[in-house]
Amino acid sequence: MSEVAAKSLHAVNATRLSQRVADAAAIAGRLAHDFDNLLMGVLGFAELALAQTTEGSPAHAYMTELYKVAQRGTTITGQMHDLSRGGRFTPAPNSVPDACRMAIAAMAEADVTGIEFGTEFADGLPRVMLSSESLGLVLRQVMANAVEACSGRGVVAILARLSVLHETDYEFLPRPLAAGKYAAVAVTDTGPGISAELLARITAAPLVTTKVRHRGLGLATVYRVLDAHGGGVRFDPAEPHGTRVTLMLPAAPAERPASLPPSGRTASTVASR
Numbered sequence: 544m545s546e547v548a549a550k551s552l553h554a555v556n557a558t559r560l561s562q563r564v565a566d567a568a569a570i571a572g573r574l575a576h577d578f579d580n581l582l583m584g585v586l587g588f589a590e591l592a593l594a595q596t597t598e599g600s601p602a603h604a605y606m607t608e609l610y611k612v613a614q615r616g617t618t619i620t621g622q623m624h625d626l627s628r629g630g631r632f633t634p635a636p637n638s639v640p641d642a643c644r645m646a647i648a649a650m651a652e653a654d655v656t657g658i659e660f661g662t663e664f665a666d667g668l669p670r671v672m673l674s675s676e677s678l679g680l681v682l683r684q685v686m687a688n689a690v691e692a693c694s695g696r697g698v699v700a701i702l703a704r705l706s707v708l709h710e711t712d713y714e715f716l717p718r719p720l721a722a723g724k725y726a727a728v729a730v731t732d733t734g735p736g737i738s739a740e741l742l743a744r745i746t747a748a749p750l751v752t753t754k755v756r757h758r759g760l761g762l763a764t765v766y767r768v769l770d771a772h773g774g775g776v777r778f779d780p781a782e783p784h785g786t787r788v789t790l791m792l793p794a795a796p797a798e799r800p801a802s803l804p805p806s807g808r809t810a811s812t813v814a815s816r
């Protein structure tokens with residue numbers, strides 16, 4: 544197959560993936576609202592019942608479990624809302640280092656243990672044209688997947704640098720990237736790596752997961768946000784093992800220099816959780 548034909552095929556497949564993500568987002572949004580209404584009723588009546596039952600009694604224990612189950616349900620609908628809203632945030636210049644540090648802090652709050660986080664932010668790294676909510680959402684999803692891949696012990700490294708595309712790039716999803724400046728954020732884990740079969744699945748369908756308790760909403764949300772903001776993602780094996788997920792985030796327009804220019808020093812942090 545010629546290079547031109549390969550690029551054309553990739554563009555067609557990427558467009559299909561983009562449309563599938565948009566369709567999944569629309570369905571998820573409608574279902575989430577319906578289930579929110581049901582869950583609010585369950586939570587409300589369970590809370591009333593808990594107040595009227597004796598602590599330690601079988602009825603109180605049953606209602607406690609019912610309340611917990613309904614709360615887990617709201618976590619799922621929250622993820623569905625994230626997918627639905629992923630294309631509707633208003634872009635604004637935001638800092639990649641700040642967002643990465645906040646995402647790592649969120650991992651710590653989620654009681655992640657046995658994982659070492661390393662960050663390196665290269666000189667010349669631009670601010671990116673995503674809302675803080677969008678940027679944080681994408682980073683948290685990718686980091687959470689990297690943490691899970693490590694199975695409780697390992698290293699998750701984040702390297703961010705400026706990347707300039709001089710022509711359309713067909714290696715990223717959910718659609719080819721236009722020429723321009725990007726912040727390339729590579730998140731690498733020390734897990735077992737990604738199989739060719741799984742790679743083929745996640746690059747063709749929006750709702751794919753290998754975890755029994757998951758629903759594939761995280762990756763679909765990443766696709767949705769990046770598609771809406773002109774960004775992209777690529778999955779590669781890492782050496783000697785593990786997976787590297789590279790996010791291409793569109794750079795914000797150059798800002799006027801301040802009266803006192805920043806030091807330009809590279810920020811590098813390592814945190815062990």
